[in-house]
Amino acid sequence: xxxxxxxxxxxxxxxxxxxxxxxxxxxxxxxxxxxxxxxxxxxxxxxxxxxxxxxxxxxxxxxxxxxxxxxxxxxxxxxxxxxxxxxxxxxxxxxxxxxxxxxxxxxxxxxxxxxxxxxxxxxxxxxxxxxxxxxxxxxxxxxxxxxxxxxxxxxxxxxxxxxxxxxxxxxxxxxxxxxxxxxxxxxxxxxxxxxxxxxxxxxxxxxxxxxxxxxxxxxxxxxxxxxxxxxxxxxxxxxx
Numbered sequence: 001x002x003x004x005x006x007x008x009x010x011x012x013x014x015x016x017x018x019x020x021x022x023x024x025x026x027x028x029x030x031x032x033x034x035x036x037x038x039x040x041x042x043x044x045x046x047x048x049x050x051x052x053x054x055x056x057x058x059x060x061x062x063x064x065x066x067x068x069x070x071x072x073x074x075x076x077x078x079x080x081x082x083x084x085x086x087x088x089x090x091x092x093x094x095x096x097x098x099x100x101x102x103x104x105x106x107x108x109x110x111x112x113x114x115x116x117x118x119x120x121x122x123x124x125x126x127x128x129x130x131x132x133x134x135x136x137x138x139x140x141x142x143x144x145x146x147x148x149x150x151x152x153x154x155x156x157x158x159x160x161x162x163x164x165x166x167x168x169x170x171x172x173x174x175x176x177x178x179x180x181x182x183x184x185x186x187x188x189x190x191x192x193x194x195x196x197x198x199x200x201x202x203x204x205x206x207x208x209x210x211x212x213x214x215x216x217x218x219x220x221x222x223x224x225x226x227x228x229x230x231x232x233x234x235x236x237x238x239x240x
Contacts, residue, residue, distance in 0.1 A: 090116060092236040093219060095228035096208035100165040104207045105136035107226035108194075111211060114222065119239075120196045121208040130200040131181035134162070135170040135193060144168040147193075154191050174200070212236055 095111075098104040104120055111118060120136075138144040144161045147170055151159050162169045172188060172195055175181040181197035188195035198207075209226065213219075223231045 090212050090214055090236055091217070092210065092212045092234035092239060094121065094208050094210050094230075094232050094234050095223060095226050096121075096230060097206035098209070098228070099206065101134070101162075101169045101207070102137040102165070102167060103227070104209055105138075105169070107209050107228065108136055110225040111209070111222055114217070115211045115213050118209055118211045120198070121210050122198045123206075123208070131175045131178050131197055132200055133172040133175070133181050133185045133188065133195050133197050134166070135172065135188075135195055137162075137167060137169040139168070141168055144170055151193065154193075156188065156191070156193075210234060210239070212239065 095107065096104075098107060108118060108120075135147060138147060141161065148159050148161065151157075151170070151172075156172065158173045160171050162171050173181075173184060175184065175197075178197070178199070185195040185197040209228070211222075213222075219231055
């Protein structure tokens, strides 16, 4: 009897709780947090006025698509013909003097990656006894021998490795005239060998390095890297 009364009581309580849950009023919504002072409240586009919605649509049409590159257009009134054609003026300089072929070879190695072109210049102080063609001094004799092997493979058989002040430079022949020497040097250069023509005798033995460089080239730093005491301007139009 007692157990039956307990079951009936539990059923009545469950029915009462369920009825209260179904009939209870909706809870009041939590108020939105107030923004900081001076910060405007966010507003959905659907809640905005027709004028605001129209302005937003125009801005969306004018904006570039996502991921599209932004192209900066150059001004039509850019000054100077070089800027219009995309070319830049270069400058030429003569560095030196260098006491021997080894010194000028070290200067070439220090500057070769940063200049447009370079050439060894040996001024004549009097009449030359002849001309010679040679390659710059190599790092050591093994490197010079590797160069002579490349020369032989390319068909140039008149060569030998020098000593003394020109140690590890590679001689490529002697000539009675400047024209013949320069023609042979040009043939070697076309084959990929940095040959130079030099006069024999009639000079003070010093060599110079002529370079052509791009605008903004740090000449003072290049002079230090090449261990050159002097740097003078050259006319690029008169480059040989």
